[in-house]
Amino acid sequence: MTDDPLSLDNQLCFAIYAASHAFTKAYRPLLTELGLTYPQYLVMLVLWEKRAASVTEIGAALGLDTGTLSPLLKRLEKTGYIRRERSREDERQVMIALTTSGVILKTRAQNVLKTIGQAIGCDLQQMQALMDGLRRVRRNLEEA
Template structure:
């Protein structure tokens, strides 16, 4: 790591669960996923499938490799998700004609139509957080910056 931070001697035990950033992030992630579950079940989606659809609604054709990079998931995790989305009629997978090693994922018309049904989800989640839009945007940016910093630190090790 390039940046060293000196941790002051703890006035209290730093190994308490509630002092752990990792646990705060983990438990907040669990709470967020639980918030999404009933909303997404109305659309017939799981949370990971919703994340895939979010990417595809921005970019209607993408390789599995690029999709995995955006979602920070490996192909072993993505393939079953994509198979279920394909069985539901939302996506189509096919080999790239230019490079048979690559598999392209594209939205079907049903997948494109699902976007309209999902349009109210962000507002519903925003209301549940009881945060302002500015607070959510700031928190999202800070978490993205933290993720980037941690990725760089891990790459340096």
């Protein structure tokens, strides 16, 4: 750190921004093996947890709008990992569900977290502490 408060090295926002880019770069080869982009992986994480969700629920979980999600979901549907259907209860809602291929893909993705943990030099407990701190930062920023 320098004495200059406007030095790039003194900016927490830049440290987080640069770390985000480094994470995406580290994930890329792992996700390429799965046939996924990083945003598609995030969608799959939501679906592996819930099995099925509306586009609105996925968008809320990831902080993405439907304009961003729609093309992403179409590409995932073409890969055969998900299927899109209109909700029977509310035809305005589009439901996203895993296919058998999407469920099987979860097994292939099991080592992603472990590999990323090794790349950043953290065990699961340290990663949890880091995530808790970042969630707290995000919550505080959203409330500010």
